[in-house]
Amino acid sequence: GAGVSQSPSNKVTEKGKDVELRCDPISGHTALYWYRQSLGQGLEFLIYFQGNSAPDKSGLPSDRFSAERTGGSVSTLTIQRTQQEDSAVYLCASSLVIGNSPLHFGNGTRLTVT
């Protein structure tokens, strides 16, 4: 079956522009997570959704970052007024249920801010 799909796979943008990253989870997966992976770093938690609600937004690095999920399915991560330090690979993962259910990752969106 289809896995987690992320688009675009690569995005190059100019500093100060807004970008929108999309994640299409595995059908039926109720939980959706966003992580950021910077070069040489581990995975930095950003936000997770249970259904359409986000109980934990503590990982969002600044108020330039926001995310939403509609219909319990597709999620978008928006970064406003991008900065060079936002350059990273943004990973989306979904899991069937919350708790004790492994994550299924997409291939990520590589964001480069010039």
Add this chain to the structure above:
Amino acid sequence: GNSVTQMEGPVTLSEEAFLTINCTYTATGYPSLFWYVQYPGEGLQLLLKATKADDKGSNKGFEATYRKETTSFHLEKGSVQVSDSAVYFCALENTGNQFYFGTGTSLTVIP
């Protein structure tokens, strides 16, 4: 709090060598523990997991045992292959439904 510390890389081994990648954790309560693997050019995928103390997760010749007394979940493989070259991430999941990942250990296996 919750955190994962794993062995720094990169690790380079010859084919058929024995592999150990150390992972220790800090957690409240009773977390589930995971190893994820990221092959070149691919997304992370689950390698193995263990959900309670003394459980052993295994897959593709890799093993890890959940040791509560030492708060460890070390990854081992008896004989590595070139195709095992990848980045390995140790992770825990705890109440609150968050996953905490280590920084990853890059493994290169040379023929």
